Amino acid sequence: MVRTEEWRRLSTTVLLILAVAVAYYAGGRIGLHQSVVVDGAEVTPLWPPTGIALAALLWLGLRTWPGIALGTYLAIERISDFTLSGLGIVAGNTLAPVCAYLMLRRVGFRSEVDRLRDALALVFLGGLLPMLLSATIGTWTLVLGGDLPSARFWPVWSAWWAGDAMGVLVVTPLLLVLRRIRRPAEGGYRVPEATALVLTSVVVTVVATRSSLSLLFLVFPLIIWAAVRFQLAGSAPCILFVSVLAIGAASDRTGPFDGQTLLGTMINLQALNGAAALTGLLLSAMVTEQNNVRLKIEQVCEDLAELVEHLARGKPER
Numbered sequence: 001m002v003r004t005e006e007w008r009r010l011s012t013t014v015l016l017i018l019a020v021a022v023a024y025y026a027g028g029r030i031g032l033h034q035s036v037v038v039d040g041a042e043v044t045p046l047w048p049p050t051g052i053a054l055a056a057l058l059w060l061g062l063r064t065w066p067g068i069a070l071g072t073y074l075a076i077e078r079i080s081d082f083t084l085s086g087l088g089i090v091a092g093n094t095l096a097p098v099c100a101y102l103m104l105r106r107v108g109f110r111s112e113v114d115r116l117r118d119a120l121a122l123v124f125l126g127g128l129l130p131m132l133l134s135a136t137i138g139t140w141t142l143v144l145g146g147d148l149p150s151a152r153f154w155p156v157w158s159a160w161w162a163g164d165a166m167g168v169l170v171v172t173p174l175l176l177v178l179r180r181i182r183r184p185a186e187g188g189y190r191v192p193e194a195t196a197l198v199l200t201s202v203v204v205t206v207v208a209t210r211s212s213l214s215l216l217f218l219v220f221p222l223i224i225w226a227a228v229r230f231q232l233a234g235s236a237p238c239i240l241f242v243s244v245l246a247i248g249a250a251s252d253r254t255g256p257f258d259g260q261t262l263l264g265t266m267i268n269l270q271a272l273n274g275a276a277a278l279t280g281l282l283l284s285a286m287v288t289e290q291n292n293v294r295l296k297i298e299q300v301c302e303d304l305a306e307l308v309e310h311l312a313r314g315k316p317e318r
Contacts, residue, residue, distance in 0.1 A: 051169075
């Protein structure tokens with residue numbers, strides 16, 4: 001019986017590892033559709049597998065880290081033949097989300113992202129800081145392997161780091177909220193409001209990213225609307241939609257990205273994506289935290305009123 005239970009536990013772990021590898025590879029295929037070549041290296045403004053890897057670790061724990069390594073290997077094979085330098089990239093892409101997971105666990109991160117401290121931890125300890133590892137290891141691997149001139153280190157490094165960090169800031173919150181998202185209650189105004197938000201987001205984002213005028217700032221009222229009214233369940237999909245359309249416009253060199261150099265396009269694109277992700281993530285966490293505090297105060301007031309009523313009924317008449 002004990003041995004059967006061990007085999008069952010082992011088979012479950014293997015299946016989870018394979019599922020993570022498939023999800024990582026699928027995310028890589030999606031990300032490569034929007035890739036650009038920076039000084040001879042293929043990088044993406046948004047690398048979804050990084051966000052998928054961190055979400056998988058937060059859901060399933062460290063036992064699934066081999067799936068990240070396997071998914072990275074499959075993604076590299078999709079781009080070019082796997083060489084010795086690919087081992088360094090596999091190590092960096094695996095180590096970065098693992099370190100992010102360990103740091104988030106260390107500070108008591110909650111996957112509900114219902115506190116401002118959780119949002120800040122996800123931004124800095126989940127995205128910005130640990131992704132320095134994958135960018136540094138991966139870029140140095142290309143340099144030492146002779147695939148990248150040392151003079152081109154910093155442009156490739158910065159693009160690599162930004163793509164991995166954006167994968168965490170954009171994809172991880174969306175995956176975390178998908179586990180607990182609920183359909184708005186019928187009979188109220190939430191369904192019509194959500195529909196209006198979706199339709200408005202489509203129209204405004206398409207105009208902002210495709211118009212020759214500098215109208216990218218128009219996406220921020222939409223993100224604020226989504227975060228204030230629907231918290232992370234609204235802001236996370238909105239941020240992803242804005243990022244995907246902005247990346248598409250930047251890749252086509254159209255709209256506000258028309259006529260810009262590759263460096264200028266990448267800077268403007270990552271500035272937009274980063275600002276959008278930070279605005280939606282932090283604001284939704286603040287609103288959720290305030291709502292939870294209000295609910296707790298209301299509950300305490302109700303309990304106190306019940307206690308007073310109970311004491312009043314038990315008070316003897318004179």
